[in-house]
Amino acid sequence: MSRAASGSAVLDDRAGEARLILAGDWTLAHHAMLLRQVEALRARIDARVKVDAGELGSLDTAGAALLLRLLGSDRVRTLVDSDSGLSDGRWALLAAVDGAMAERSVPPAPRKGSAIGDVLAHVGEAVAVFGRHAVDLLGFVGLTLSAMLRVGVRPTRWRLTSLVANLEQTGLYAVPIVALLTFLVGAVVAFLGATVLADFGASVFTVNLVAFSFLREFGVLLTAILVAGRTASAYTAQIGSMRANEEVDAIRALGLDPVELLVLPRMWALLLALPMLTFIAMISGILGGMLVCVFSLGIPVSMFLSIIANDVGVSHFIVGMAKAPVFAFLIALIGCMEGFKVSGSAQSVGEHTTSSVVQSIFVVIVVNAIAALICMEMGW
Amino acid sequence: MSFKHPLDECFVRLKDVHFAYGERSILQGIDLSVRRGQVVAIMGGSGSGKTTLLRLIGGQLRASQGEVRVAGSELSRLGRNDMYALRRRMGMLFQFGALFTDMSVFDNVAFPLREHTDLPPEVIRDLVLMKLDAVGLRGAGKLMPSELSGGMARRVALARAVALDPMLIMYDEPFAGLDPISLGVVGQLIRRLNDALGASSILVTHDVHESLAIVDYVYFVSDGRIAAEGTPDEIRASRDPFVHQFVHAEIDGPVPFHYPAEPIGQALLGSSG
Numbered sequence A: 001m002s003r004a005a006s007g008s009a010v011l012d013d014r015a016g017e018a019r020l021i022l023a024g025d026w027t028l029a030h031h032a033m034l035l036r037q038v039e040a041l042r043a044r045i046d047a048r049v050k051v052d053a054g055e056l057g058s059l060d061t062a063g064a065a066l067l068l069r070l071l072g073s074d075r076v077r078t079l080v081d082s083d084s085g086l087s088d089g090r091w092a093l094l095a096a097v098d099g100a101m102a103e104r105s106v107p108p109a110p111r112k113g114s115a116i117g118d119v120l121a122h123v124g125e126a127v128a129v130f131g132r133h134a135v136d137l138l139g140f141v142g143l144t145l146s147a148m149l150r151v152g153v154r155p156t157r158w159r160l161t162s163l164v165a166n167l168e169q170t171g172l173y174a175v176p177i178v179a180l181l182t183f184l185v186g187a188v189v190a191f192l193g194a195t196v197l198a199d200f201g202a203s204v205f206t207v208n209l210v211a212f213s214f215l216r217e218f219g220v221l222l223t224a225i226l227v228a229g230r231t232a233s234a235y236t237a238q239i240g241s242m243r244a245n246e247e248v249d250a251i252r253a254l255g256l257d258p259v260e261l262l263v264l265p266r267m268w269a270l271l272l273a274l275p276m277l278t279f280i281a282m283i284s285g286i287l288g289g290m291l292v293c294v295f296s297l298g299i300p301v302s303m304f305l306s307i308i309a310n311d312v313g314v315s316h317f318i319v320g321m322a323k324a325p326v327f328a329f330l331i332a333l334i335g336c337m338e339g340f341k342v343s344g345s346a347q348s349v350g351e352h353t354t355s356s357v358v359q360s361i362f363v364v365i366v367v368n369a370i371a372a373l374i375c376m377e378m379g380w
Numbered sequence B: 001m002s003f004k005h006p007l008d009e010c011f012v013r014l015k016d017v018h019f020a021y022g023e024r025s026i027l028q029g030i031d032l033s034v035r036r037g038q039v040v041a042i043m044g045g046s047g048s049g050k051t052t053l054l055r056l057i058g059g060q061l062r063a064s065q066g067e068v069r070v071a072g073s074e075l076s077r078l079g080r081n082d083m084y085a086l087r088r089r090m091g092m093l094f095q096f097g098a099l100f101t102d103m104s105v106f107d108n109v110a111f112p113l114r115e116h117t118d119l120p121p122e123v124i125r126d127l128v129l130m131k132l133d134a135v136g137l138r139g140a141g142k143l144m145p146s147e148l149s150g151g152m153a154r155r156v157a158l159a160r161a162v163a164l165d166p167m168l169i170m171y172d173e174p175f176a177g178l179d180p181i182s183l184g185v186v187g188q189l190i191r192r193l194n195d196a197l198g199a200s201s202i203l204v205t206h207d208v209h210e211s212l213a214i215v216d217y218v219y220f221v222s223d224g225r226i227a228a229e230g231t232p233d234e235i236r237a238s239r240d241p242f243v244h245q246f247v248h249a250e251i252d253g254p255v256p257f258h259y260p261a262e263p264i265g266q267a268l269l270g271s272s273g
């Protein structure tokens, strides 16, 4: 009896009394077409119309909802008693859909608001979030420092195994990428210098440019940004998945301090690794610059080295290196803190990982800018 | 500073405990007590605050009002070191086991012993094997947590929770996701370990039948309060509608099936017809 035809509703009033003939498949596949027919017919259906569903093919939830829309739920309820040709199974589906649709309420009022208001609201929200992050960060700084002091005076509680493992991950494995990237940037800076300075006939100062920029700024900044992307995210993901897995709670329940167990080894590892990586970055950036100087400017290696030795003061190196532990502290702190903020789900781990990378890069660049200002004012 | 209450035969006692996460009030006046040697079940729907209750007893959260006493000391008055010392006397089994994923089964169980004692490695080894034996997994020491089935992971976590012979063991949904056989095994283990250690246990669970078979007393939590309580026999015979709905797994009752929603008609058709 069921034809694999798309459903249809036809109002037939030739035989004196109006008959609504429902035929074909009233299913999701034909929803759009049926909806059009339903909308067209709805106004013309009244209580006197007889319903003939003898030709009705298959009926699914979407079709049932459309039928209810066409006939109204009161009418549908009477269908089963009349000779409409509707089987019991069909009627059960209609009754279920009708039940679900029954509790109608006023639709929620459309949200009022202007574009400017929305923008202001977003700005306000963002500022509030920023403030909250800053307060969280300060709180976590305190927590970490107090744990450092507490544990620092008791060498039996130093976790050397964990420290070494983290040092390997954050320090050793980062050497190739740090060296390669700074080498390339060093070469690019040298090219830039050579191009601009050639106009003044001062190409030889390219050497100073490369040495200054890498010792003071680029060595530590590039390394910190790389480490922020690499290690802050790893810390967040590690601690975050431990939180999602309730392992952090288990540590607490075992009477241990998660900060001492999870944060301190990571913090010390980065405090040791970042200065070492920074040193490597300075060397390899200057090497990159040297390569360009030698091959494209014709400055011999010995001259390159003697210019650095004579013109570039050691204070630049010290300024650069002094920033490394500060950045390391901030990156490790943000990475771990975001890890602890993870709640429950795997999705939350992802969100906080992203947030920790963004925050730590942001903080590194801002702190670097502030440091540059201070150094300039102090004449260091 | 931790003085004994004259009437304190109760190992755990909560009096009129309130708690809120920020603005959101979760518990509103919980009274509950666990005597020494007892196994007590806390039941209630998901999100009714059972885990929160365990965290309050474990001292990981602090009640905003009311008092929580464990082993005679009121938690809010304990200093940091006393609190850590007290936690060492409590074992907690988490909902998903919470094994350390980067350590073997053996190291997981050995972890609290290594952290809290100065025992030589041979002694630790013997203790760990004893605990693993108690949960029937002595041969599984070398496996990693990812290689365990749900029931086995739960048992390893149990072994870790009792590694320091705690006075109080708390279980957060120890039966969730277990097949009927593992479920029975874990249930019997909980009772046996409690009796063997002379400890008290608190069991948060949805599994009415398994837990009624092993516990001494049951509390039902609903809307932040204790909705009903009693011994397993009293619970089975209870006429209380809430208990009845819970024990007999009825869909609708004091706890509604439907979450408040806009009518499905609108959701389906876009506008109200």
Ligand SMILES: Nc1ncnc2c1ncn2[C@@H]1O[C@H](COP(=O)(O)OP(=O)(O)O)[C@@H](O)[C@H]1O
Pocket (backbone or CB within 6 Å): B021, B026, B044, B045, B046, B047, B048, B049, B050, B051, B052, B053
């Ligand atoms: N860290 C948290 N911050 C905010 N709300 C929470 C937190 N943990 C749990 N909740 C909320 O508190 C309620 C009770 O949670 P929980 O005690 O885990 O319930 P149960 O264990 O009974 O299922 C839940 O509605 C949950 O959403």
Ligand SMILES: [Mg+2]
Pocket (backbone or CB within 6 Å): B050, B051, B052, B095, B172
């Ligand atoms: Mg829970």
